[in-house]
Every structure is written in structure tokens, then in C-alpha cells.
Amino acid sequence: MLGNGSVGLAGGTDLVPLLRDGIVRADTLVDLSRGVPRGVADGRIGAGATLAELEVDPQVPDALREACRLAASPQLRAMGTIGGNLRQATRCWYWRLKYPCYLHGGDRCHAREGEHREHAIFGNERCASAHPSDVAAALIALRSRARTTRRELAVEELYRLPTDDDRDVVALAADELIVELEVPTPRASVYLKAMDRQRWAFPLVGVAAARFEDGVSLALAGVAPIPWPLAGAADLEAATPLPGTAYKVEIARALVARALAAVGA
Ligand SMILES: Cc1cc2nc3c(=O)[nH]c(=O)nc-3n(C[C@H](O)[C@H](O)[C@H](O)COP(=O)(O)OP(=O)(O)OC[C@H]3O[C@@H](n4cnc5c(N)ncnc54)[C@H](O)[C@@H]3O)c2cc1C
Ligand code: SF4
Numbered sequence: 001m002l003g004n005g006s007v008g009l010a011g012g013t014d015l016v017p018l019l020r021d022g023i024v025r026a027d028t029l030v031d032l033s034r035g036v037p038r039g040v041a042d043g044r045i046g047a048g049a050t051l052a053e054l055e056v057d058p059q060v061p062d063a064l065r066e067a068c069r070l071a072a073s074p075q076l077r078a079m080g081t082i083g084g085n086l087r088q089a090t091r092c093w094y095w096r097l098k099y100p101c102y103l104h105g106g107d108r109c110h111a112r113e114g115e116h117r118e119h120a121i122f123g124n125e126r127c128a129s130a131h132p133s134d135v136a137a138a139l140i141a142l143r144s145r146a147r148t149t150r151r152e153l154a155v156e157e158l159y160r161l162p163t164d165d166d167r168d169v170v171a172l173a174a175d176e177l178i179v180e181l182e183v184p185t186p187r188a189s190v191y192l193k194a195m196d197r198q199r200w201a202f203p204l205v206g207v208a209a210a211r212f213e214d215g216v217s218l219a220l221a222g223v224a225p226i227p228w229p230l231a232g233a234a235d236l237e238a239a240t241p242l243p244g245t246a247y248k249v250e251i252a253r254a255l256v257a258r259a260l261a262a263v264g265a
Contacts, residue, residue: 001030003175008032010048011079013072014088023089023098036083036177043185047083047146047178051135054082063189063208067138067221070193073200083178085135086146086158087170090225091202092119092129103127103167103225112242118204121241121248122224123161128242129225131159131169132202136227138191139181140219141208147180148172155181156219159226169226186210188263192255193221205251209259216265218256223248233257 002008005027009015018024037046040059054060055068055077071077071085089095090103092111100106111119111128119128139155146155150173158178160171172178189210195201206221218230223239230236233256239249 001028002177003173006030008177010036010081010084011050013076013080014084018089021096021098023096032083032177036081037180038081043183045082045181045183047086047180048081051077051080051082051085061138061142061183061186061189061210063138063141063186063191063210064135064183066191067134067193067206067208070191070195070206071134082135082181085133086139086155086178087172088133090129090169091132092127095129101127103129103162103169105167115244116242117244118202118222119242119245120224121239121245121252122220122228123226124224124240124242127162127167127169127225128245129169130203130222131225131227132222133227134191134193134203134206134221137203137206137219137221138189138208139183140227140229141210141217142183142186142189143210143212143217144184145182146178147182149175149177149179156227156229161225184212186212186263190259190262192259192262194251194255205248205255207252207255207259209256209263209265211263211265216260216263218259220252223252230256233260 007026009029036048038048051068094110203222
């Protein structure tokens with residue numbers, strides 16, 4: 001039923017405001033609650049599980065539990081699903097105010113020249129937005145895989161930087177749903193988040209680290225138009241901050257060092 005003007009509705013916490021503001025248009029809303037599984041079992045998480053369910057489930061690795069717990073507010077976590085979280089749209093204020101910017105199909109990034117304190121330090125050449133999902137960074141550090149209605153892929157492959165031919169940052173077709181996430185169990189994992197308030201704020205920088213038998217994986221939230229895997233702390237030196245986002249590099253250095261120490265790397 002999806003595609004051709006029909007849009008899937010899970011908790012509605014991101015989609016409803018976008019519909020209300022006329023940024024997303026839908027002829028029909030398709031209720032996903034009975035089509036997408038929910039619950040956690042044997043390292044698999046149904047994409048319909050809410051963040052509130054995941055933040056208290058002892059089967060869920062620490063990094064993901066903490067990423068869920070630190071996201072949004074209790075009300076939003078009670079409604080918001082992990083599938084919807086992975087598919088959420090950018091919080092860039094120019095985009096949300098419908099400026100005809102690069103991500104909306106235009107030819108310039110208003111944030112690069114304008115207000116960009118909360119924006120990107122990596123991958124920001126065309127669009128400087130900062131991906132808001134704490135959860136995606138945690139799943140990537142945990143080396144998770146997603147099963148969709150069409151295929152199976154690594155969670156990081158759900159995302160791509162926007163190009164002139166395709167301005168979306170999510171590599172899902174309009175009628176493709178995330179059904180389930182497969183989350184390996186690490187030896188240790190952690191999610192650390194710097195934000196403007198201690199509650200109910202998007203990540204200025206979020207750092208997820210997970211230690212496995214063969215090494216540590218890292219991923220960052222809030223630093224690039226997509227969740228940003230990091231091979232190691234040295235990769236932070238390749239950041240391309242804007243004048244207003246240089247402070248994020250300092251925060252990322254500190255949080256990466258703390259996260260590596262926390263997982264015993
Ligand atoms: C004020 C506010 C603060 C927030 N703070 C944070 C934060 O700090 N950190 C953070 O990580 N997130 C944050 N969020 C995001 C929040 O976690 C998401 O809005 C929520 O998880 C989305 O889930 P939903 O079920 O409500 O999705 P919906 O709003 O129903 O859907 C969102 C999008 O996902 C699509 N979708 C839904 N389910 C699926 C699926 N299974 N497969 C594919 N596509 C799907 C929908 O079609 C739609 O395009 C915040 C949101 C708000 C409004
Ligand atoms: S950062 Fe991206 S979404 Fe924001 S104005 Fe620039 S192109 Fe648009």
C-alpha cells in the first residue's frame with residue numbers, strides 16, 4: 001500500500017509535524033502498527049518497538065539502551081519507534097522552515113552561509129545538516145544489520161550523502177520498510193551524548209563505542225548529514241568544520257576518548 005502518495009505512519013512523532021507543516025505530503029497514511037513487528041528476542045529487535053520499550057530491556061546492549069534513554073522526552077519515546085527514528089528527517093531549521101535549500105532540491109545550503117551552530121563537521125560540502133538519530137549511531141557501532149521488506153543490509157548502508165541526482169539521505173525506496181534489526185552482543189558498549197540541555201535535546205555530538213573480540217567500532221551522531229562511522233580517534237583530524245561548528249570537534253575528541261576508555265579499549 002506504500003508509495004504513490006501513501007506514507008507509512010508509526011508513532012507519528014516526526015511524520016505528523018512534517019505533514020502539518022506541509023513538508024511531507026500524503027494522500028493516504030498507512031498505519032504500520034500491525035504490519036511491522038515489535039519486541040526483542042534473540043538479538044533481533046522489531047522495527048515497531050518503541051524507544052521506551054528498548055531503554056529498559058536488559059537484552060538490549062548498553063549503547064543502544066542508553067541512546068534510546070537519552071533521546072527526546074518520555075512522551076516521545078513512548079510513541080516513537082526505532083524504525084521511525086532511523087527514518088526521521090533532518091532538524092535543520094532552514095529545511096524545516098521550507099527554505100529552497102540543497103536538500104529541498106535547490107542549489108545552495110543556507111546553513112553554510114548562515115546559522116549553523118548545530119550543524120555538521122563531516123560530509124558537509126553540499127548539505128551541512130547534522131543527522132539527529134542517537135539510535136542510528138549506536139546501532140552502527142554495534143555492527144547491526146537491518147532487514148527491510150526488500151533486502152538485508154548493514155544499518156550504515158541505510159544512509160548516503162545527498163547528491164545532485166538524489167537529495168535524500170536515506171537509501172530506502174518509498175515503499176520499503178525496515179522490518180527488523182539484528183543487533184550483535186558486544187563485550188562492552190557505551191553511548192555518550194553532549195547536548196544543550198540534560199534532557200530532551202538532540203545530540204550536538206553523540207558517540208557510540210562497542211568492543212568486540214576483534215576490536216572496537218565507533219559511530220557518531222550529530223556531526224554529518226548521515227550517522228558517521230569512525231575508524232578511530234585519529235579520523236577526527238579529517239573533520240571539515242564550519243566556523244560555527246568547530247567546537248564540535250573538541251567535544252567529539254573528548255567523548256571519543258571517554259567512550260574508548262569506558263569500553264576498555
Ligand atoms: C521534539 C523531538 C525531540 C527528539 N529528540 C530526539 C533525540 O534526542 N534523539 C533521537 O535519536 N531522536 C529524537 N527525536 C526523534 C524521535 O525519536 C523520532 O521522531 C521517533 O523515533 C520517530 O518514530 P515514529 O514511530 O514516531 O515515526 P513516524 O513519525 O511515524 O515516522 C517517521 C518516518 O519514518 C517512516 N517510518 C516509520 N516506521 C518505519 C519503518 N519501520 N521502516 C521505514 N520507515 C518507517 C515514516 O514513514 C516517516 O517517514 C525527537 C523527536 C522530536 C519530535
Ligand atoms: S544544511 Fe542541508 S538541510 Fe540545512 S540548509 Fe543546508 S542543504 Fe538545507
